[in-house]
Amino acid sequence: MAVGKPEKIDIASIISRLPLFVEVPPAQLQHVAAESRERRLAKGEMLFHKGDPARGFFVIIWGQIKLAFPSSTGNEKVVQVLGPRQSFGEAVMFMDRPYPVLAEAVSDAMVLHIPRKPVIELIERDTSFALAMLAGLSTRLHSLVHDVESYSLRSSTQRLIGYLLQQCPAEGKGTAEIELPTSKQLIASLLNLTPETLSRIFRDLGDSGLIEVHGRLIKIPDIARLREVDF
Amino acid sequence: MAVGKPEKIDIASIISRLPLFVEVPPAQLQHVAAESRERRLAKGEMLFHKGDPARGFFVIIWGQIKLAFPSSTGNEKVVQVLGPRQSFGEAVMFMDRPYPVLAEAVSDAMVLHIPRKPVIELIERDTSFALAMLAGLSTRLHSLVHDVESYSLRSSTQRLIGYLLQQCPAEGKGTAEIELPTSKQLIASLLNLTPETLSRIFRDLGDSGLIEVHGRLIKIPDIARLREVDF
DNA sequence: CCCTTTCCTTGATCGGCATCAAGAAGAAGG
DNA sequence: CCTTCTTCTTGATGCCGATCAAGGAAAGGG
Numbered sequence: 001m002a003v004g005k006p007e008k009i010d011i012a013s014i015i016s017r018l019p020l021f022v023e024v025p026p027a028q029l030q031h032v033a034a035e036s037r038e039r040r041l042a043k044g045e046m047l048f049h050k051g052d053p054a055r056g057f058f059v060i061i062w063g064q065i066k067l068a069f070p071s072s073t074g075n076e077k078v079v080q081v082l083g084p085r086q087s088f089g090e091a092v093m094f095m096d097r098p099y100p101v102l103a104e105a106v107s108d109a110m111v112l113h114i115p116r117k118p119v120i121e122l123i124e125r126d127t128s129f130a131l132a133m134l135a136g137l138s139t140r141l142h143s144l145v146h147d148v149e150s151y152s153l154r155s156s157t158q159r160l161i162g163y164l165l166q167q168c169p170a171e172g173k174g175t176a177e178i179e180l181p182t183s184k185q186l187i188a189s190l191l192n193l194t195p196e197t198l199s200r201i202f203r204d205l206g207d208s209g210l211i212e213v214h215g216r217l218i219k220i221p222d223i224a225r226l227r228e229v230d231f
Numbered sequence: 232m233a234v235g236k237p238e239k240i241d242i243a244s245i246i247s248r249l250p251l252f253v254e255v256p257p258a259q260l261q262h263v264a265a266e267s268r269e270r271r272l273a274k275g276e277m278l279f280h281k282g283d284p285a286r287g288f289f290v291i292i293w294g295q296i297k298l299a300f301p302s303s304t305g306n307e308k309v310v311q312v313l314g315p316r317q318s319f320g321e322a323v324m325f326m327d328r329p330y331p332v333l334a335e336a337v338s339d340a341m342v343l344h345i346p347r348k349p350v351i352e353l354i355e356r357d358t359s360f361a362l363a364m365l366a367g368l369s370t371r372l373h374s375l376v377h378d379v380e381s382y383s384l385r386s387s388t389q390r391l392i393g394y395l396l397q398q399c400p401a402e403g404k405g406t407a408e409i410e411l412p413t414s415k416q417l418i419a420s421l422l423n424l425t426p427e428t429l430s431r432i433f434r435d436l437g438d439s440g441l442i443e444v445h446g447r448l449i450k451i452p453d454i455a456r457l458r459e460v461d462f
Numbered sequence: 463c464c465c466t467t468t469c470c471t472t473g474a475t476c477g478g479c480a481t482c483a484a485g486a487a488g489a490a491g492g
Numbered sequence: 493c494c495t496t497c498t499t500c501t502t503g504a505t506g507c508c509g510a511t512c513a514a515g516g517a518a519a520g521g522g
Contacts, residue, residue, distance in 0.1 A: 069380050069383075069384060071384055075384075077380065077383045077384050079376070079379065090369075091368070091369035091372040091373065092369065092373070093369075094362070094365045094366045094369040095366055095369050095370060095373065097373070100373060100376050100377065100380075101376065120362070123358060123361055123362060123365070124358040124359075124362075125358075127354055127355045127358065127361065130354055130358065130361035130362075130365070131325065131351070131354065131361075133365060134325045134354075134361070134364060134365060134368065135322075135325040135326050137365065137368045137369065137372060138321060138322030138323075138324075138325045138326060138368065139322060139326065140372060141322055141368065141371060141372055141375065142322045144372065144375045144376065144379065145375065147379060148375065148378055148379055148382065151379070151382045151383060151423075152382065152423045155478080156478080156479070183498095183499070183500095184499075184500070185498095185499070185500085192382075192383050193479080193480095194479075194480060194481080195499085195500070195501090196479090196480080196481085196500090196501080196502085197478090197479055197480075198500095199500060199501050199502080200479095200501085200502085202501095203501080203502090215487095215488085215500095386508080387508080387509070414468095414469070414470090415469075415470070416468095416469070416470085424509080424510095425509075425510060425511080426469080426470070426471090427470090427471080427472085427509090427510080427511085428508090428509055428510075429470095430470065430471050430472080431471085431472085431509090433471095434471080434472090446470095446517095446518090
């Protein structure tokens with residue numbers, strides 16, 4: 001199977017547009033860019049396993065990567081599905097510990113590996129970069145806390161509704177159409193459900209007129225009403 | 232009702248034991264400690280409202296604080312209930328945004344307010360401090376990720392066993408005795424269980440001879456055997 | 463010491479979600 | 493186009509853990 005698009009990649013320009021690096025003067029980024037390496041992955045290919053040593057972090061150029069806990073019984077738990085311009089692995093990099101999750105390409109994909117050393121040097125040289133990284137990690141902590149909360153005190157239907165509302169473009173009212181970004185299987189695992197249960201919830205929400213399901217296209221006739229639902 | 236215990240508080244030592252600061256050399260923390268202030272709260276008292284500017288973050292010395300989204304209809308949405316040694320508001324502090332939630336004392340409580348400025352100044356003056364903070368935040372992220380794993384792919388019995396093994400002094404084999412550090416109610420909530428279910432699991436494990444329960448003292452006759460259990 | 467309150471335990475019942483099983487609908491590939 | 497594989501849906505059944513209800517055991521407080 002061919003591994004995706006063959007265009008030449010400008011590492012420096014991609015790095016400079018990352019949220020994490022956007023405030024950093026381009027000159028200071030040259031060192032980081034020079035040491036970074038691109039890597040292509042075929043669908044299903046592993047980027048790293050749980051327990052592998054972390055020598056840097058990754059940024060997705062295109063394609064999708066999932067982070068998940070392996071499970072001996074086959075039903076692994078997907079923690080996140082990440083898309084272009086998103087990064088992962090920064091936190092582990094600072095602790096000198098192995099990865100706590102595995103990373104696998106969900107589609108053909110290309111990632112950039114940014115090694116630990118130039119990043120640390122950049123932090124030591126540029127305090128505003130250090131602050132940007134702290135803000136980035138803080139944001140991630142926040143969303144993880146939110147996840148834990150969802151698992152523990154929201155029902156499966158509520159979790160799906162929350163997911164759908166998250167996908168809505170703006171905080172708009174009225175109507176919306178959502179193109180699911182990945183397979184329903186993956187979404188099920190993200191929401192800590194089996195595919196069967198997810199399918200049933202989709203049907204129930206459809207029967208209630210709260211959403212319309214057309215394959216992977218979801219129509220929401222009344223966002224406000226969906227937000228008010230309290231099962 | 233009197234607002235809690237009157238002991239003298241050693242701010243510096245509390246700060247130095249925070250997860251966020253645990254990697255930071257104590258000498259560097261003096262400036263932060265000097266600008267920190269303690270605050271006592273009666274049950275039900277508000278610490279801050281949603282939308283208030285974030286001028287720092289908080290650490291709970293004792294008592295419990297809840298974080299929640301306000302609601303005009305009175306049925307607010309609780310995001311988290313936090314206990315001693317837990318901190319909150321760091322993420323928002325680094326992002327320079329107002330608090331997205333409100334904080335209210337669930338019981339009589341005492342918190343430490345650590346202002347933003349000395350923390351930021353330390354980062355700007357000493358890059359090793361920034362690295363230490365990044366490591367601290369990373370550690371928290373790591374443990375949260377671990378929590379998510381527990382919730383999603385381990386049974387309630389496995390979670391309790393994991394908790395008990397965590398409390399074992401060394402990674403010893405053989406036998407162990409554990410004094411539960413808090414009420415069983417709280418442990419239940421930590422493990423995402425009801426008190427009833429926790430009680431039943433304790434009884435079942437006792438019936439199997441894997442542990443002995445004497446009130447809040449737990450005896451483990453064979454640590455290795457407990458670790459092997461696979462329900 | 464008793465009284466009140468909180469904490470813990472036990473039993474009965476219920477429901478949500480997983481599991482098992484099988485079929486339908488798409489997507490990919492020759 | 494037909495075959496094959498994956499993804500999605502639907503049904504039947506079962507179990508784990510929550511909930512409801514009540515009683516016992518500690519723990520503080522007067």
